[in-house]
Amino acid sequence: MAISSLPQEAPAQPPTPLLKPGREVIVDILIEQGVDTIFGYTGAAVMPIFDAIYRRIFPHTGTVPNIGPACPNCSSQCRNYGNCAANGIDKETRCLTPLFVENDMSKNGNDAGTVYKPGSQVIVDMLLEQKVETIFGYLGGVVLPLFDKLYDAPIRFIIPRHEQGGCHMADAYARATGKPGVVIATSGPGATNLVTGLATAMMDSVPLVALTGQVRTDLIGNDAFQEADTTGITRPITKHNVIVKNPNDLAQTIREAFHIATTGRPGPVLIDIPVDMQLAQCPIPPKKDIELPGYKLRPQGHSRQISMAAQAINAAQKPVFYVGGGVIISGAAETLRATAQKANVPVTTTLMGMGTYDQSRAESLDMLGMHGAAYANFAVQHADLLVSIGARFEDRVTGNLKTFAPNAKIVHIDLDPASISKNVHVDIPVVGDARQVLEAMMPELEHKPRTEWFEQIAAWKAKHPFRYDKKKDVIKPQYVIEELYRQTQGDAIICTGVGQHQMWTAQFYKFKRPRQFITSGGLGTMGFGLPSCIGAKIAHPDKLVIDIDGDSSFNMTLTELSTAVMYKLPIKVVLINNGYMGMVRQWQELFYGRRYSQSSLVNPDFANLARAFGCAGLTVDKKTQVPDAIKQMLAEEKPCVVDFHVDREENVWPMVPAGKSLHEMNGLDIFEMA
Amino acid sequence: MKHILSALVLNKPGVLAHVAGMFAARAFNIDSLAVGPTDDPSLSRMTIVVVGDDRVVEQVRKQLAKIISVVKVQDFVGQDTVSRDLMLISIACPPEKRPEMLALIEMFNAKTVDIGPKFVMVEVAGPESKIEAFIEACRPYGIKSLVRTGTVAMARQSHGKIEE
Numbered sequence: 162m163a164i165s166s167l168p169q170e171a172p173a174q175p176p177t178p179l180l181k182p183g184r185e186v187i188v189d190i191l192i193e194q195g196v197d198t199i200f201g202y203t204g205a206a207v208m209p210i211f212d213a214i215y216r217r218i219f220p221h222t223g224t225v226p227n228i229g230p231a232c233p234n235c236s237s238q239c240r241n242y243g244n245c246a247a248n249g250i251d252k253e254t255r256c257l258t259p260l261f262v263e264n265d266m267s268k269n270g271n272d273a274g275t276v277y278k279p280g281s282q283v284i285v286d287m288l289l290e291q292k293v294e295t296i297f298g299y300l301g302g303v304v305l306p307l308f309d310k311l312y313d314a315p316i317r318f319i320i321p322r323h324e325q326g327g328c329h330m331a332d333a334y335a336r337a338t339g340k341p342g343v344v345i346a347t348s349g350p351g352a353t354n355l356v357t358g359l360a361t362a363m364m365d366s367v368p369l370v371a372l373t374g375q376v377r378t379d380l381i382g383n384d385a386f387q388e389a390d391t392t393g394i395t396r397p398i399t400k401h402n403v404i405v406k407n408p409n410d411l412a413q414t415i416r417e418a419f420h421i422a423t424t425g426r427p428g429p430v431l432i433d434i435p436v437d438m439q440l441a442q443c444p445i446p447p448k449k450d451i452e453l454p455g456y457k458l459r460p461q462g463h464s465r466q467i468s469m470a471a472q473a474i475n476a477a478q479k480p481v482f483y484v485g486g487g488v489i490i491s492g493a494a495e496t497l498r499a500t501a502q503k504a505n506v507p508v509t510t511t512l513m514g515m516g517t518y519d520q521s522r523a524e525s526l527d528m529l530g531m532h533g534a535a536y537a538n539f540a541v542q543h544a545d546l547l548v549s550i551g552a553r554f555e556d557r558v559t560g561n562l563k564t565f566a567p568n569a570k571i572v573h574i575d576l577d578p579a580s581i582s583k584n585v586h587v588d589i590p591v592v593g594d595a596r597q598v599l600e601a602m603m604p605e606l607e608h609k610p611r612t613e614w615f616e617q618i619a620a621w622k623a624k625h626p627f628r629y630d631k632k633k634d635v636i637k638p639q640y641v642i643e644e645l646y647r648q649t650q651g652d653a654i655i656c657t658g659v660g661q662h663q664m665w666t667a668q669f670y671k672f673k674r675p676r677q678f679i680t681s682g683g684l685g686t687m688g689f690g691l692p693s694c695i696g697a698k699i700a701h702p703d704k705l706v707i708d709i710d711g712d713s714s715f716n717m718t719l720t721e722l723s724t725a726v727m728y729k730l731p732i733k734v735v736l737i738n739n740g741y742m743g744m745v746r747q748w749q750e751l752f753y754g755r756r757y758s759q760s761s762l763v764n765p766d767f768a769n770l771a772r773a774f775g776c777a778g779l780t781v782d783k784k785t786q787v788p789d790a791i792k793q794m795l796a797e798e799k800p801c802v803v804d805f806h807v808d809r810e811e812n813v814w815p816m817v818p819a820g821k822s823l824h825e826m827n828g829l830d831i832f833e834m835a
Numbered sequence: 836m837k838h839i840l841s842a843l844v845l846n847k848p849g850v851l852a853h854v855a856g857m858f859a860a861r862a863f864n865i866d867s868l869a870v871g872p873t874d875d876p877s878l879s880r881m882t883i884v885v886v887g888d889d890r891v892v893e894q895v896r897k898q899l900a901k902i903i904s905v906v907k908v909q910d911f912v913g914q915d916t917v918s919r920d921l922m923l924i925s926i927a928c929p930p931e932k933r934p935e936m937l938a939l940i941e942m943f944n945a946k947t948v949d950i951g952p953k954f955v956m957v958e959v960a961g962p963e964s965k966i967e968a969f970i971e972a973c974r975p976y977g978i979k980s981l982v983r984t985g986t987v988a989m990a991r992q993s994h995g996k997i998e999e
Contacts, residue, residue: 396853397860401903404849421903455845455906579897582890 184213192217202687203745203759205819212749215758274447280411281306281439284372285314287415290448293343295319295334295699297327301347302387303374306439319699319728322720324351326692328358329718332367333656333696336679339492341368341423342696348374349387352433353394357686359429360398364683365513366490368427370418371399375435378406391433400428406435408443420451425458426577427490460576462593462601469589470548470572471605477546477570479614480506483529483558486513486682487551487575489675493596494518497550500599504606507618509537511552512663513682516672526618527627530558531817532664535625535826538817540618541566542824548572551595554584555683556819564822574598625815625829627668635808636784638662638737641791642669642709645735648791653705654679654697658690658714661743664813666709688717691734695721698730705733705795712738712764719770725800726775733794734802736767739809747812751827771802782806837866838892839911839918839988842881845904846872853902854881863887863895867920867985878906882987911988918988921960923948924970927977928955936976943969954979 181189187210191199203211278286284307288296295317300308311318321327324346331342342362346355352373362369376385392402401421405411411434418430474480488497494517501508501524508518509526518525529537538560541547547569552558559565562585573580573587574595581590591598629639642665645653651671656679657663663680672678679697681689694708715736725732737743746760768778777799781790787805794803814828844850851870858865866884873880885895892910900908911918928936930952940947940957943965949956959969963986970981 392849393852396856406848453903456903577901579894579901581897583894586890 182209182213184209185217188213188217201759203742204687205745205748208745208748208753208758211758211760212753212756215756275444277442277444279306279310279439280408280434280441280443281310283412283443283445284415284434284439285310285316286445287412288316288343289314290416291341291419293341296343296345297321297331297334297696298343298345298372299324299327299347299351301349301351301374303348303376303436304345304351304372304439306436307345307372307374307434317699319695319724321692321695321724323718324354325357325688326695326718326721326724328355328369328371329361329686329689329692330696330699330721330724331369331371332358332362332365333679333693334700335362335367335369336365336693337654337676337697337700339368339490339676341370341419341427343370343372345372346374347387348376348391349389351387352389352391355431356394356398357684357688359395359431361681361684361686361689362429363398363400365486365681366427367429368422369429370415370422371395371429371431373431373433374439375404375433377437378435379437381435391431395431398429399431400426402431402433404433404435405438408438408441411438411443412445416448417451417453421453421456425456426487459592460594460597462574462591462598464601466589466591467593467598467601468605470574470591471602473546473570473572473589474504474506474548474602475605475607475609477506477544478611479540479544480504480546480548480611481526481540481544481569482506482508483511483541483547483549483552484508484514484517485511485550485552488514488517488595489551491551491576491595491597492675493551493594493599494675496596496599496603500603500606503603503608505608505611506548507540507615509533509540511555511558511682512667512680514552515667516675516677519673520671521673523619524615526622528667529823531560531819532668532813532815533558534622534627534668535815535829536618536621538823538826539621539625541569542822543617544569546570546572548574550574550599551576553577553580556584559584560817560821560823560825566823629811629814633808634784636781636787636805638665638739638805638807638811639669640784641735641737641787641805641807642666644787645707645709645791646670648788648795649705649707653677653707654701656680656690656694656697656706656708658708658710658717659685659687660711660714660745661739661747661811661813662709662711662714662737664744665737668813670709687711687714690714691718692721692724694732694734695725695728695730698725698732699728702730707733707735709735709737711743712736712740712767713742713762715767716762716764722771722774722776722800722802730800731798732800733797734771734800735791735794736802736804737807738764738767738804739807739811740764741809743811744813746810750810750812751816751818767802767804771800774800776800776802779803780806836886836888836892836912838885838887838895839916839986840883840885840892840896840899841909841911841988842883842899842905843873843907844879844881844902845906846877846879847904850879850904851881853904854883854899857898857902858895861894861898863891863898869985869987871987880987882985884986909990911990915991916988917991918962918986919960920963920966920983920986921958922966922969922981922983923956923958924973924981925949925954925956925979926973927953927979929953932976939972943972945969 297319328344331344335342373391376388392404422430507524509529526537527534547566570588572589574591578592657666690708690710698706742760768780771778777797794801815826869882945957945959948958
């Protein structure tokens with residue numbers, strides 16, 4: 162039988178879509194859309210895109226593509242904000258005059274003890290009631306009524322050069338003192354410029370109250386001049402936010418904001434106040450206890466859970482305390498020290514927890530995590546019990562979650578129930594305030610020798626200290642920090658930007674007390690260093706406050722030098738200048754075949770620039786000059802910037818590559834030193 | 836697994852945005868969401884259906900409870916609950932098909948709310964499975980349009996079942 166020889170037509174198939182890595186697709190679409198210039202700033206989460214851009218454009222044209230490092234917040238929209246505020250004033254003053262919100266005073270006027278005042282005065286009164294001494298903020302059209310009242314108020318006002326700077330200053334003021342920071346900005350661009358600062362405070366649980374102006378209530382939603390949906394934009398980056406649309410709510414909203422910001426797990430709270438609310442007559446009801454039905458605090462901790470945790474600690478052969486910023490927030494550092502010493506348990510801290518435990522003690526394991534101490538990471542991986550106190554198992558701490566602390570039972574003490582069992586399964590959860598829980602636990606703890614465990618830890622500590630090449634005739638960044646530590650006797654308040662210099666600071670500056678190290682841990686905000694240094698100095702004028710910064714971080718907010726000059730703040734900036742976005746460059750070196758896509762910058766002469774601002778400026782490019790330069794900086798009465806030209810391609814070691822297990826550290830055997 | 840979360844929230848502007856925003860920001864999926872006032876004018880009730888393993892849903896519950904304007908959150912999983920959806924459905928139905936359509940409507944204990952020469956509009960209330968079954972039963976006739984509320988639910992107080 163003949164088989165039909167008719168050619169079989171292949172069934173029509175839809176064309177297979179071309180599969181490419183997402184980064185390539187992004188660049189394809191950009192090119193397809195005719196994009197020829199991109200403004201941007203690289204960072205860990207966008208590195209693949211930068212690599213694709215590099216791969217695509219660089220080889221063909223042979224020139225560096227036109228990718229300018231612009232302000233990451235404003236991108237190409239970046240405007241001279243000082244001028245637009247000045248322009249805005251005229252437009253907005255017009256709308257200030259006629260409008261007063263109808264307010265039926267007869268209805269509420271009978272309440273005993275209720276006083277009526279213009280909203281702007283009510284805000285000031287409420288700030289004074291909350292014992293606010295310092296406010297950071299920037300003017301603008303719709304906050305003019307408030308600023309008019311602030312003019313006569315006994316509150317110190319600090320004007321930054323950009324709202325982001327102001328927000329970081331208020332944040333650092335709060336971190337340095339434990340009191341809430343207060344920041345004010347106008348509507349629209351003023352409010353959007355706060356975004357990075359609010360997110361920074363949110364991730365690190367910093368008590369902050371932000372007051373923003375808003376356009377008149379009748380204009381909201383009309384795309385009015387300088388209108389933005391501030392509460393919409395800031396919802397996920399604040400602990401709570403609210404817009405005041407009724408004059409009767411203003412006073413109580415401000416009281417509630419301070420209550421929410423400072424209690425429980427602290428965080429930023431934003432109140433958006435339309436300009437007509439500032440002008441309307443608003444009641445100030447008598448002060449009473451704040452009751453928010455949706456906001457319950459449980460600081461005590463469940464006694465049975467506390468006992469279970471204590472028994473687990475007593476029974477453990479190889480326990481480790483893993484301590485985060487929550488211990489600083491709850492004021493539990495002393496209690497923690499006593500607890501750890503009573504129970505005889507070694508302590509490692511997160512970046513945010515530094516200063517809770519005296520790092521000179523033998524049972525201190527220093528920092529753990531991606532760039533933490535090898536001995537801290539090894540201890541966690543070998544532990545049979547891990548007691549987390551006020552920390553949240555972030556990915557930079559845990560490495561690969563599947564292999565994290567594989568043999569350990571996990572106790573988690575945290576005030577925020579949502580933090581418990583979010584990333585790792587917790588065996589014994591204790592919801593409560595770190596100080597109260599530790600105090601309740603203390604009587605049940607027994608002192609156990611654990612000789613073998615401490616011998617093992619001592620051996621790891623001896624074998625794998627933080628180290629660097631001290632022989633080479635270049636300025637090693639670690640050397641600058643070690644020398645600074647020596648000359649300041651480890652007593653200065655240290656602020657940092659984000660990147661390599663931040664990690665070296667955590668590794669080589671040994672902290673003694675809580676609130677001594679101010680750094681953006683959760684969000685990793687470059688540019689945090691200088692404004693936070695200013696905020697901390699304002700909080701502690703009698704203390705030595707130093708910003709250890711990287712050149713790229715410093716570039717982002719260095720305009721705040723003029724704030725330091727204006728308020729005569731003798732802050733110090735130690736610039737670890739390697740001419741790169743160092744941490745990004747390190748990742749490109751290690752994971753992207755040394756293709757340094759967009760990670761080097763052309764820097765100004767920072768010392769000269771500092772002098773132009775009215776600061777003192779020094780440049781150091783020889784190792785031998787380092788001690789004298791630091792000495793000179795510490796003696797300087799003006800704000801002072803010292804530009805250390807360090808080894809350009811120095812890396813932060815050791816390192817757990819992203820996604821690897823905590824004990825799989827690279828760089829432990831890099832230095833074969835005598 | 837499907838969980839029904841019942842959240843009592845403050846009846847204030849922006850609360851829905853807080854809740855919906857949290858779901859989006861934390862990459863949780865909402866299966867359905869029904870919001871309405873309660874007997875207390877200062878409070879609203881949100882019934883949220885979420886699909887996920889117990890760990891995920893527990894995290895959803897905690898994150899919901901963390902929102903300042905959320906007063907109380909209950910997860911009905913493992914509890915004897917009554918849950919109901921409401922649907923309005925318009926079905927293609929020429930006059931000659933009416934008798935069998937009306938029989939179908941009666942079978943499902945549904946209600947005819949509008950009728951025309953070419954269609955019939957029906958109101959169906961009940962547990963989600965019943966709604967799904969009615970949709971399947973109507974599909975052969977041709978569904979012109981369909982609208983559903985999200986699930987609302989309440990835990991049973993007694994142990995007996997009067998109707999399910």
